[in-house]
Amino acid sequence: MSAARTIAAFIRRDFLAEKSYRLSFALGALATLANLAVFYFIGRLFGGGLAPHLEPYGTGYFAYVFTAMAFFGYIGTGAGSYAGRLRLEQTQGTLEAALSTPLKTIPFLAAMSAWNFLFASFELVVYALAGIFIFKLDFSAANWPAAALVFALSAACFAALGIISSCFVVLFKRGNPLAWVLNNFEGLLGGVYFPVAVLPGWLLAVSNLLPVTYAVRAFQLAVNKGAGPAALGHDLLVLTVFNIVLIPASVRLFSLAVNRARKTGTLGEY
Amino acid sequence: MKIEARALIKIFPAPPFSGSQPLCALAGLDLEAGPGVLGVEGANGSGKTTLFKTLAGIIEADGGAILADGAAAGSGRLRELSVYCPSNPRAFYFRLSAAENLRFFGALAGLSAAQALERAKLLGDRLGLSPADLEKRFDRLSEGNMQKVSLLRSFSRRHPLLLLDEPFRGLDKRACLGLLGLIKEAGKASVVLVSSHSPELLRDAADKIIVMEAGKIKNGGEK
Numbered sequence: 001m002s003a004a005r006t007i008a009a010f011i012r013r014d015f016l017a018e019k020s021y022r023l024s025f026a027l028g029a030l031a032t033l034a035n036l037a038v039f040y041f042i043g044r045l046f047g048g049g050l051a052p053h054l055e056p057y058g059t060g061y062f063a064y065v066f067t068a069m070a071f072f073g074y075i076g077t078g079a080g081s082y083a084g085r086l087r088l089e090q091t092q093g094t095l096e097a098a099l100s101t102p103l104k105t106i107p108f109l110a111a112m113s114a115w116n117f118l119f120a121s122f123e124l125v126v127y128a129l130a131g132i133f134i135f136k137l138d139f140s141a142a143n144w145p146a147a148a149l150v151f152a153l154s155a156a157c158f159a160a161l162g163i164i165s166s167c168f169v170v171l172f173k174r175g176n177p178l179a180w181v182l183n184n185f186e187g188l189l190g191g192v193y194f195p196v197a198v199l200p201g202w203l204l205a206v207s208n209l210l211p212v213t214y215a216v217r218a219f220q221l222a223v224n225k226g227a228g229p230a231a232l233g234h235d236l237l238v239l240t241v242f243n244i245v246l247i248p249a250s251v252r253l254f255s256l257a258v259n260r261a262r263k264t265g266t267l268g269e270y
Numbered sequence: 271m272k273i274e275a276r277a278l279i280k281i282f283p284a285p286p287f288s289g290s291q292p293l294c295a296l297a298g299l300d301l302e303a304g305p306g307v308l309g310v311e312g313a314n315g316s317g318k319t320t321l322f323k324t325l326a327g328i329i330e331a332d333g334g335a336i337l338a339d340g341a342a343a344g345s346g347r348l349r350e351l352s353v354y355c356p357s358n359p360r361a362f363y364f365r366l367s368a369a370e371n372l373r374f375f376g377a378l379a380g381l382s383a384a385q386a387l388e389r390a391k392l393l394g395d396r397l398g399l400s401p402a403d404l405e406k407r408f409d410r411l412s413e414g415n416m417q418k419v420s421l422l423r424s425f426s427r428r429h430p431l432l433l434l435d436e437p438f439r440g441l442d443k444r445a446c447l448g449l450l451g452l453i454k455e456a457g458k459a460s461v462v463l464v465s466s467h468s469p470e471l472l473r474d475a476a477d478k479i480i481v482m483e484a485g486k487i488k489n490g491g492e493k
Binding site: 005006008009010012013016017020021092093094096097098099100101102103259262263264265267268 | 280282283320323326327328329330332345346349350354356358360361362363364365366370373374375377378379380382
C-alpha cells in the first residue's frame with residue numbers, strides 16, 4: 001500500500017466530513033477575520049508606541065502580529081491537530097478499526113493531519129491576500145526562500161511536538177499536559193503577539209527553551225526585514241537541532257504508545 | 271494457511287486506583303485451525319472477542335505464542351494476515367456514505383477505490399444491501415444495514431484469516447442466508463473463525479465448533 005494512497009484517502013475522508021458541517025467552515029473563516037481586525041485596531045491605537053521593541057524587525061505592530069499569527073496558525077496546526085484527530089477517532093470508535101489494518105506508523109502519522117495542513121495552507125493564502133489587498137501590508141522586503149526554509153523547519157518541529165502530544169491521548173484519552181503547555185504558553189512566551197524582548201529576564205529564559213521563539217523570530221526577520229540564511233543562522237541551527245531530536249523521538253514514542261494500548265487492550269476505549 | 275495459538279494468555283490490567291482486579295480473558299488457550307470455518311461458542315465474557323482481537327493483532331497477548339504456517343507471528347504480521355469484523359458495527363464515519371467508508375477502509379487495506387467499490391456492490395447484493403443503501407450516509411442506515419456494511423468491509427479484503435465476531439447480529443433472514451454463503455466460500459481458501467450466540471446459525475456456518483469457557487477451550491476439544 002503506498003503512503004500516497006493512504007494520505008489521499010485520509011484527505012478525501014476529512015474533506016467530505018468537513019464539507020458536511022458547512023456552518024462551522026463559514027464561522028471559522030469569520031473568526032479569523034475578526035481576530036485580524038482586533039489586532040489591526042490595536043495597531044492603530046498604539047501606532048508606533050512599541051517601536052523600540054519592534055525596531056529589529058523593521059515593522060509596525062500590526063504587520064508584526066499579522067505575520068506572526070499567520071505563521072503560528074500554520075505551524076500550530078501540527079502542534080494541535082494530531083491530538084485532536086486522534087481524540088475524534090477514539091470517540092467515533094474508528095481508531096481501532098483504522099489501526100487494525102496493516103497501516104504502518106509513518107504513513108498513518110503523515111495521513112492523519114494531512115487535511116489539517118491542507119486547510120491551514122488555504123487559510124495562509126487567505127491571510128496573505130487579506131494582508132496585501134485589505135490591510136495594504138508591504139512585503140516587498142521579504143526574503144521568501146529564507147522564509148520558506150524557516151517555515152519548513154518550524155512546521156516539522158511543531159508536527160513532532162503534536163505527535164508527542166497525541167501519545168497522551170492514546171494512553172490517557174483525556175488529560176494532555178503537553179497540549180496544555182502548547183495551547184497556553186507558546187503564544188505567550190514565543191513572541192507571537194509581541195516580541196519576546198518585552199518579557200522579564202526569567203520569562204525570557206523560559207522562552208529561549210521553546211522552539212516557537214526561534215521560529216517566530218526567524219520568520220519575522222525573513223518576511224519583514226529580508227534576512228537571509230546567514231543572518232538567521234543561529235535560529236535555523238536551533239530549529240534544526242530541535243527537529244533532529246524531536247522527529248525520530250515523536251515517531252518512536254507514538255509507536256510505543258500504540259503498542260502499550262494494544263497491550264492493555266485500550267486502543268478502542270475513549 | 272494454518273493458524274495456531276499456543277498457551278495464549280491475556281490479562282487486562284485493572285484501571286489504576288480502581289480497586290478492581292486484573293481480568294484474565296485468555297487463560298492459556300490452545301487452538302489450531304486450517305482453511306475452513308471454525309465456529310466459536312461461549313457465554314458472555316468467556317473470551318471470544320479477546321481471542322479474535324488477539325488473533326487479529328489488535329491487542330497483544332501477555333503470554334504464549336501465535337503461529338502462522340508454523341512461524342511466530344507478532345501483532346504487525348497478524349494485521350497483515352487477518353481481518354476482524356467486530357460485533358459492534360458502529361466503527362465507521364457516520365457523516366460519510368457507506369460507499370465512502372468502504373472506499374476509505376479499503377485504501378487502508380491496500381485496495382484501490384475501484385476495487386473497494388466493485389467488491390462492495392458485488393458483496394452487498396449477496397447480503398441484500400442495495401446500491402442506493404451504499405450511497406446513504408452511514409448514520410441514516412438501520413442497525414442491520416450497518417452490520418452489512420461492516421461485513422462488506424471485512425469480506426472485501428480477502429485475507430487468509432477472517433475473524434467474524436457475532437456476524438449474524440441484527441441481520442434479517444435473507445442477509446443471514448447470504449452471509450452463510452459468503453462464509454462457506456471464504457472458508458475454501460481462508461481460515462474463518464465465527465462466533466455466534468445462535469447455535470443453529472453456528473451449526474449452519476461452521477464445519478467444526480469449539481466452546482470457550484473462562485478464557486480456554488472447554489475440555490480442550492470440539493463440540
